[in-house]
Amino acid sequence: MEKYSDKIKVVVADITTLKVDAIVNAANRSLLGGGGVDGAIHRAAGPELVKECATLGGCQTGHCKMTDAYKLPCKKVIHAVGPVWYGGQQGEESLLASCYDNAMKLAEENHLESIAFSCISTGVYGFPKDKAARIALQTLSAHIRDGYQGQIIICCFSEADTRYYYQVLTTDN
Numbered sequence: 001m002e003k004y005s006d007k008i009k010v011v012v013a014d015i016t017t018l019k020v021d022a023i024v025n026a027a028n029r030s031l032l033g034g035g036g037v038d039g040a041i042h043r044a045a046g047p048e049l050v051k052e053c054a055t056l057g058g059c060q061t062g063h064c065k066m067t068d069a070y071k072l073p074c075k076k077v078i079h080a081v082g083p084v085w086y087g088g089q090q091g092e093e094s095l096l097a098s099c100y101d102n103a104m105k106l107a108e109e110n111h112l113e114s115i116a117f118s119c120i121s122t123g124v125y126g127f128p129k130d131k132a133a134r135i136a137l138q139t140l141s142a143h144i145r146d147g148y149q150g151q152i153i154i155c156c157f158s159e160a161d162t163r164y165y166y167q168v169l170t171t172d173n
């Protein structure tokens with residue numbers, strides 16, 4: 001996976017500060033806001049965001065819906081609903097891969113040239129961080145291989161979280 005490391009940047013940041021074409025939120029099925037990164041995104045975007053989200057009819061686990069970004073410095077928000085980790089026997093891994101895959105499909109369809117992902121499901125939803133990093137990078141690499149030309153950013157909230165991604169980027173080929 002080494003050869004993709006210039007197309008996939010791992011950063012430590014509050015995702016609400018990133019001036020990219022789209023940020024990917026770790027939302028819940030209601031799309032009406034929650035804690036963690038979802039709460040931070042809604043707070044920074046302002047109340048218009050939840051109004052738009054309320055028109056979308058929720059979203060299934062593994063899927064994504066896109067909205068405007070209102071007061072955020074990015075252009076769009078892709079709301080991805082990650083799986084809750086129940087131990088790994090409930091399709092969690094493929095549902096998480098689906099989140100990354102569907103977000104990239106939206107980026108491609110909408111010609112988004114930069115996309116920053118939060119570490120979907122790895123907070124309150126309890127997905128093991130090492131597994132999540134591997135799934136994220138494998139899924140994103142497949143899109144680069146298939147021709148996505150934009151910049152992909154993995155936005156970690158702490159320095160400690162970056163090591164899961166560097167581990168995969170430096171050990172896989």
Ligand code: ADP
Pocket residue numbers: 013014015016026027035036037038040041082118119120121122123124125126155156157158161
């Ligand atoms: P989930 O419910 O999908 O697990 P969380 O919001 O609890 O979602 O956590 C997802 C990830 O987002 C975690 O790695 C958490 O540290 C991170 N996070 C929380 N706030 C922010 C933020 N403002 N910017 C970027 N990442 C954040």
